[in-house]
Each structure stands twice: as structure tokens, then as C-alpha cells.
Amino acid sequence: xxxxxxxxxxxxxxxxxxxxxxxxxxxxxxxxxxxxxxxxxxxxxxxxxxxxxxxxxxxxxxxxxxxxxxxxxxxxxxxxxxxxxxxxxxxxxxxxxxxxxxxxxxxxxxxxxxxxxxxxxxxxxxxxxxxxxxxxxxxxxxxxxxxxxxxxxxxxxxxxxxxxxxxxxxxxxxxxxxxxxxxxxxxxxxxxxxxxxxxxxxxxxxxxxxxxxxxxxxxxxxxxxxxxxxxxxxxxxxxxxxxxxxxxxxxxxxxxxxxxxxxxxxxxxxxxxxxxxxxxxxxxxxxxxxxxxxxxxxxxxxxxxxxxxxxxxxxxxxxxxxxxxxxxxxxxxxxxxxxxxxxxxxxxxxxxxxxxxxxxxxxxxxxxxxxxxxxxxxxxxxxxxxxxxxxxxxxxxxxxxxxxxxxxxxxxxxxxxxxxxxxxxxxxxxxxxxxxxxxxxxxxxxxxxxxxxxxxxxxxxxxxxxxxxxxxxxxxxxxxxxxxxxxxxxxxxxxxxxxxxxxxxxxxxxxxxxxxxxxxxxxxxxxxxxxxxxxxxxxxxxxxxxxxxxxxxxxxxxxxxxxxxxxxxxxxxxxxxxxxxxxxxxxxxxx
Amino acid sequence: xxxxxxxxxxxxxxxxxxxxxxxxxxxxxxxxxxxxxxxxxxxxxxxxxxxxxxxxxxxxxxxxxxxxxxxxxxxxxxxxxxxxxxxxxxxxxxxxxxxxxxxxxxxxxxxxxxxxxxxxxxxxxxxxxxxxxxxxxxxxxxxxxxxxxxxxxxxxxxxxxxxxxxxxxxxxxxxxxxxx
Numbered sequence: 001x002x003x004x005x006x007x008x009x010x011x012x013x014x015x016x017x018x019x020x021x022x023x024x025x026x027x028x029x030x031x032x033x034x035x036x037x038x039x040x041x042x043x044x045x046x047x048x049x050x051x052x053x054x055x056x057x058x059x060x061x062x063x064x065x066x067x068x069x070x071x072x073x074x075x076x077x078x079x080x081x082x083x084x085x086x087x088x089x090x091x092x093x094x095x096x097x098x099x100x101x102x103x104x105x106x107x108x109x110x111x112x113x114x115x116x117x118x119x120x121x122x123x124x125x126x127x128x129x130x131x132x133x134x135x136x137x138x139x140x141x142x143x144x145x146x147x148x149x150x151x152x153x154x155x156x157x158x159x160x161x162x163x164x165x166x167x168x169x170x171x172x173x174x175x176x177x178x179x180x181x182x183x184x185x186x187x188x189x190x191x192x193x194x195x196x197x198x199x200x201x202x203x204x205x206x207x208x209x210x211x212x213x214x215x216x217x218x219x220x221x222x223x224x225x226x227x228x229x230x231x232x233x234x235x236x237x238x239x240x241x242x243x244x245x246x247x248x249x250x251x252x253x254x255x256x257x258x259x260x261x262x263x264x265x266x267x268x269x270x271x272x273x274x275x276x277x278x279x280x281x282x283x284x285x286x287x288x289x290x291x292x293x294x295x296x297x298x299x300x301x302x303x304x305x306x307x308x309x310x311x312x313x314x315x316x317x318x319x320x321x322x323x324x325x326x327x328x329x330x331x332x333x334x335x336x337x338x339x340x341x342x343x344x345x346x347x348x349x350x351x352x353x354x355x356x357x358x359x360x361x362x363x364x365x366x367x368x369x370x371x372x373x374x375x376x377x378x379x380x381x382x383x384x385x386x387x388x389x390x391x392x393x394x395x396x397x398x399x400x401x402x403x404x405x406x407x408x409x410x411x412x413x414x415x416x417x418x419x420x421x422x423x424x425x426x427x428x429x430x431x432x433x434x435x436x437x438x439x440x441x442x443x444x445x446x447x448x449x450x451x452x453x454x455x456x457x458x459x460x461x462x463x464x465x466x467x468x469x470x471x472x473x474x475x476x477x478x479x480x481x482x483x484x485x486x487x488x489x490x491x492x493x494x495x496x497x498x499x500x501x502x503x504x505x506x507x508x509x510x511x512x513x514x515x516x517x518x519x520x521x522x523x524x525x526x527x528x529x530x531x532x533x534x535x536x537x538x539x540x541x542x543x544x545x546x547x548x549x550x551x552x553x554x555x556x557x558x559x560x561x562x563x564x565x566x567x568x569x570x571x572x573x574x575x576x577x578x579x580x581x582x583x584x585x586x587x588x589x590x591x
Numbered sequence: 592x593x594x595x596x597x598x599x600x601x602x603x604x605x606x607x608x609x610x611x612x613x614x615x616x617x618x619x620x621x622x623x624x625x626x627x628x629x630x631x632x633x634x635x636x637x638x639x640x641x642x643x644x645x646x647x648x649x650x651x652x653x654x655x656x657x658x659x660x661x662x663x664x665x666x667x668x669x670x671x672x673x674x675x676x677x678x679x680x681x682x683x684x685x686x687x688x689x690x691x692x693x694x695x696x697x698x699x700x701x702x703x704x705x706x707x708x709x710x711x712x713x714x715x716x717x718x719x720x721x722x723x724x725x726x727x728x729x730x731x732x733x734x735x736x737x738x739x740x741x742x743x744x745x746x747x748x749x750x751x752x753x754x755x756x757x758x759x760x761x762x763x764x765x766x767x768x769x770x771x
Contacts, residue, residue: 130626131633135677138621155677190618190680293599316671319664494597562597 009180013142014039014173017106020149022049023181026077028068028441029053030061034081035121036108039173041079053441053470056462058085060434062092063460066101067435070421071396072442073227075102075156082108083121086167087128091428094132096163098425099250100225102156103163105133111171112140125167134162140169142177150186159193160314161225193313197330202338203346205285205309205326210347212283214355215243218266221250221424222288222312222332224417230254230333231417234287237340241349244359246274248289249409250424257413263359264368267295268560269406272367272569273359278303279566280358286310288332291321292425301565311335367558367571368410377527379404379479379550383411383451386477389534394446396439398422400432400456403485403556408451430459433476437463440472447475447538454480454507464517467543475537475544481552482507489555493580494562514545523547606662610639611686612693612763613670614771618678619645619653626676627655636661636669640695640738640760652680656763658738683771690766696759697741702729703752711751718744729754 011019017040021029029052033041044052055061058080065076076096080089086107096103110119126138135155137148145168152164209215217238223230231254238245238261245255246263255262264271266278275297278284284306289295291310296302299321308324310317311332318327328335370380383404397412398421399405405422414420421439423431432450440448450457457478467474488502511521520540524533524547537544557572561583570583617623624643631638640658645651659669666684674682685691699720701711708730715722715732718740724731734744738761745756765771 126622127625130622131629160675188618188677191677314671314675316668316675318671320668323664562599 007178009178010176011179012039012043012174012176013139013145013168014043016142016145016177016179017149017168017173018043018047018050019179020146020153021077024150024153025074026050029077029079030055030064030068030438031079032058032061032081032085034085034108036082036110036170037079037085037106037173039170040106040108040168052079053437053466055434055437055466057460058088059091059430060437060460060463060466062089062103062105063095063428063431063434064438064441064463064466065103065105066092066096066099066431067398067421067438068442069101069103069438070224070435071418071439073418075104075153076438078103078105080105080107081121082110082125083123085121086123086125086165090128090132091426093129093163093165095423095426095428095431097132097134099423100161100221101163102161104152104156105163105165107165107167108173109138109167109169112169113171115169125165129165132163133165134160136165136167138167138169139172142172142175145172145177146179147186150182151188153182154187155191159191160222194315194329195313195331195334197311197328197335197338199338201326201328202335202342205328205339206342206347208283208307208309208326209241209243209285209343210350212243212350213352214280214282214358215241215285215350215352216263216277216281216283217243217245217285217287218247218278218289219245219251219254219287220248220289223251223254224288226288226331226333228417230288230331230336233333233336233340235259237336237343240340240344242352243285244277244356246270246277248292248295248424249422251289252409252420253414253417256415258415265409267292268297269410269556269558271410272365272558272571273362275560275566275569276362277359281306284308286312286324287336288312290317293321296321297560298563298565303566365571367569369572373551374527376551377524377530377548379407379481379554380411381527382477382479382530382548382550383407385530386449386451386534387412389531390447390449390538393538394443395419396421396436396443396446396448398432398435398439398448398450400450400452400459401427401429402453402456402487403489403554404451404453404456404479406486406556407479412451429453429456431456433457433460433474434463434466436474436476437466437470437472440467440474441470444472448473449475449477452476452478453485454478454482455484455504458508461513464514464519464543464545468518471542473541473543475546477537477546478510478548479550480507480510480547481550481554483552485554486556492555510545510547514543517543519543519545521545521547523549525549606664608660608662609666609686610658610660611666611684612691612761613657613659613673614683614685614763615655615657615673616680616771617653617655617676618680619651620678623653623678624655626678627657627673630672630676631657631659631669634668634672636665642760642762656761658761681771683765685763685765688765691763692766693737693761693763694735695738695741695761696733696735697745698723698757699732699734699745699748700729700754700756701732701748701752702754704728707751711748714744714747714751720744
């Protein structure tokens, strides 16, 4: 029998986990220790290749890893304990699943023989996380651990990216077994995502695009996920064809906001020109987006006269909400490359001058306008100033969820992909602050700003402590209106102005709170002081809570009212109480 | 369109429902059935019938047969959603292929005496059901066939003293020499 005592691949399960992280190039790990992961933490203590970032709540670890992943294109890695550690991760896992963010989450589990016994800090982690992960595994044998870990990284990062969970009982962490480096046979042979698009479908798409008179490109987060090359190809395609382009919330930055063909974001709070272009187009090219309900409005009236081409790596995205004419399954970058090549070789660019003239008329409506105010800071103005004063800097923006998020999407111009981290699908309040922590860990010298609301930010405010501990100079720019603004907006529009529990009567003093955490607090009330304070914030190389007091009752427009189509938008100057009451079906009396 | 005040677009869809039989070849590993069932309950799909068993033990393959109903768009979604699961090898729509055989097995317990008992036996013979248990006042019949045939048999047994039924659910296979 071979003597295994000197075999370098013989090691404990805990050591395998750290070894696998190193083999997959993981430099940062977000986590929180606990009983069922102590052997892994012991291994982490004894090495220096993987840096562990200690958060204050497991949800924070999840969102930090999401921010890390979204801003780098690499998987975010999380380590949490069994029971509450795992259940606290559920929100972040679901968030990552909805937004296709690659996360590898390792959870501790009670020892194998106690599973099912209602042991201390036991929960059915694989059962609970099955619907909120792309895949998950419970590893009962240490000799399966290496294979599962390697497969986990592959599944998380390939195809349509997503979160995965590897649940490792404590006895498996202690047990000694054989490790092997990543190899192809680690992956289920049943899992083979399609990358290259069908050539015949691509030719059909080119023929449609070439014959278009009123085309539009509608891109989404899939382009960002596909990598920098996909964004470059998208820009090349827009440049070559001269087509107008809009994007979903998740896709901002793939095409630059300063680009001449940019229509702004589309959807419920998108621009008038983007939504009208979508509604009246004759050929739509959807790249890496999924016709989400915030995008389409009323589906039976969605872009009724158009032929639709849909590029997506996930076949289940095709025909889910909207029937399309030419589906192309494949990776956005790969398909865009083939499509552009075919277009250049086979087809002439259509003449769409008249279409641009029409779009110019829609643009002239200036749907993002708002009235100026010298006495109180309007939230739109605050974002505009933040954008102007950070323009040209190496900036990453995260957000929480609500009105501030929509204003950030409308008024902050993104020039590059991977610069915008927001919770789109799940709409997780409390995402932005920990996400900023993760982004700053990945980009220590960059300017990382969480555009926040006063309600959202309190959901994960404890991660200020993490930022202080690791000297991460994140800037939390709070648009403070004392309301859950988006909740209130819906109550005003749809529930007779009965503002049920959307006002926060007691808010912390954010300046003192920042100081209590060891950060810096700033507060601004007057528009005249805003620029100076933003500059001061940027100059401070420590975590900052910026309490920007804004107009309390400002609402987010333009807007597609519920049950309406893209061409029935409510524009800001038209959003009088009466017009709003009429626009919203059901005819609720509004104040 | 009138709808209650809501942040969501509330639409009623009026496409007619269709019934489809899907054969799903999966890696036989812990939790795989829970994944499939969870997909159906989580996304609000219907399961009319579900059968599962390992079919190739050396390759650890199991075959799941699901009878489901939904609009054509929903059926298409179900197939894609199943297909993108990591341990799923293949999903075949047996209904769409149009060349499949569907069978299920039922055991039907009937209690009665006299004319009812004779009539039950006569009908069982006509349906090619076998008697697999008998007492002086009861029979258990074993019957195989498609779902409609079994439903019809059970309906006929009801007035004759039907006690209970145990059914396997539908198993399906394609006609001709090719595998799925």
C-alpha cells in the first residue's frame, strides 16, 4: 500500500476548501465565523493568500460579494456558518440569482450524523437555498469535496452566471481525503451552456435589421456579464448601424451615456424617447435582457408593430414574457461578434434618417426635466451635481432600492460597464452599502459611492463598521427625505394618498452615527452648499455618511402607470394630481 | 383596461390550456426530484401526474415522466426551465413528438356480492384487468392502459362497490427504434 502520509494532496476538508479557493484565483473572501465553519476559519488563519473580510451580518457578506463580482467580472466568494448564517444569506443569494451574479457561497453544516436531528444551528440549507441558487450541493464525503468545489466555480461563472451553495458538514471539514486540482470531469456532463449562436438565425437577424426603417437596440445586464468584449462589440454595432440604443437598469454602461445614439434607460421610469422608440419600432434587437415586467409595461400592448430578435444565453428567457420572431441562444459577446461580421459582409445599412427625426421630437419633450429650486435640494439635482463633480474620476456607483435608485439611473451617466451596481430583479433595500464595501475591496484606490435612501441604508448600516475596520473609504450619499419615497409615491398614486407607514418619524442623526462607527459624517441642507460638500466628501479618504436633505415630497417621473403601454407615459410636467388620477386605472381619488 | 391599484400589471391570459407529457432524463443524485418538483410549485406550473425511477443504474440515470397542463407559452417555459437544471440531460415533449405510447398501472379494490360481484368480474375481463387479490366479498384488479381507459374502468367500478384505487401515474416511451 502506498504511504499517503507525505502525499501533498492528502488534507482535511477544511484545507481543501482553502486550497480550492487559491486554485480558482480567489483573493478575497467575505464571511462571518461560527461553530460549523471553525475548521475552515482555522485554515484561513494559517495562510496569507486569501484575504478574509469580516462583515457584520451574513447578508452584508452576500451583497459585498455581489458588488465585488459585478465590478470585477470575477465570482464573489462567501463563507458563512450553518443555520442562521445560511438563512441570512438567502436574500443575497436570491438577489444574485435574479441579477445573474456569480457567487460561490460555502456554508458550514452540523456534522453528518446530526443532520435531520434538529441540532443546534441546524437548518436544511440545500432545501432552503434550492430555489434561490443556480445549483447547490451537500457534501457528505470528503473525497467528493474537491470535485464539488471545482464544479461550483464552473457553474457559478459559466453560461448565465448565478449563485451556488456548497454545504459542508463539520465532520467532512475535519476528515482527511484526497484533493485534486480543477479538471474538466468535475462538471456534470448534462451541463453544457450554449455559447455560439446559430448561424442561420444570425443571418435571419441581419436580414431583418438591414430591412428596418425604425430599428432599436435594447440591451441588458447580459452584455455586462458577457465581459468587456461584449460591450465593445455592442458599441461597434451601434456605430456601424447608426441605430438608436436603450438599455435596462442592469445594462447601464455597456453603451456610454454620452454616446450620440443613446436614448437613456427604458421601462417604468425610463425616458419618454426610449419608451416611444420601443413602442413604435419595426425591428427590435434585444441583447442580454429578459423583457422584465418593469420594462414591458402592459405586455399585450408592448411594441405591437415590431419584429423582435432576442439574443440570450438562457433558453428559458426566450418567449417567457414576450413572443419573439428570431431567438438566438448564445453568449452576447460571441453572438454580437458573429452578427456584426455578417452584417458587414452581407447587408447594407438601412436609411433611418426619418426615424431619427421622429426620435428627436420625442427627445425634445425633455422627459427628465424638473423645476429648479434655490431653497431646497431636489434629489434629481443632487444626483446631477454628484455626477458632474465625479465626472472623469475612477468612480463606481452602487445603490439601494427606491426613488433614489431610479434617479441615479436617470441622472448619473455611465460611460463604462461594471461601474454600476444595483439590485434590479429582487429590488433589495440594503444592497448598496455592503455592495460598496465589496467594490472598494476589489478597487481600493477608486471612488466608490453608494447612492442611498434614508430608509434603505438603515437595513445594512452595520457594514459601516466593516468599512472602517478595513479602511475602505466608501461614500454613502443619502438622499434623505424621511420617507420610503417609492412606497409613498405608489400610495399617493394608487392608494388615495393614505401614507400608511411610509414615513420614518425617528431617524438617526447620520452625522453622529458616522462618527460613532469611526467614519465621517456630513450634512447638507441648502442647494448652495451642495457642491462644496460633495467635493469635501470626495477628498476624505475614509468612510463617509453624507446626509443630503432633499425635498421630502418629490416623486419620480416620467412613469408608465400600471396597466399602461409604453406610449402612455406620464411626463413630469403633466403629472398634475388630476392627470395622475386619470392615468392610473381604477380612478382612485388622489389628493 | 381596468385593474385594481397595483404596482404590477395584472393581466388575465385566455390562451387555452393543453396537456403535455414530458420525459426528463436526469442524473440520479440526492435532491434531483425535489429540484424538479420545486420548479413546478415555485413557478406555479401544474403537475397532473409524475412518475420517477432509476432506469440505467450503471450511469445513475433516472427517467421522470411528467404530465402537465398549461398554455403553449407556459409549456415551452416548463421545458426550458427543466432543461437548464444542472443534473438534467434531456427533456422530450412526448405529446409534441406525436409518436409516443403512454401507460399507467392501477390497482382497483372493489367490494360487493351477488350481481355486482359478477358484473365487476365481467367488466374486468372486458378491460383485460387481472384479479390479483380476492376474498369472498372483494377483488383487487390490476389494470394497465392509458389514462382514459383507467378512468373509464374506475368509473364503471364506482356503482359496483369501488373501495379505493392506487395508480402509478403515467410512464411514456417513444415508438420506433430510436431512444430519447
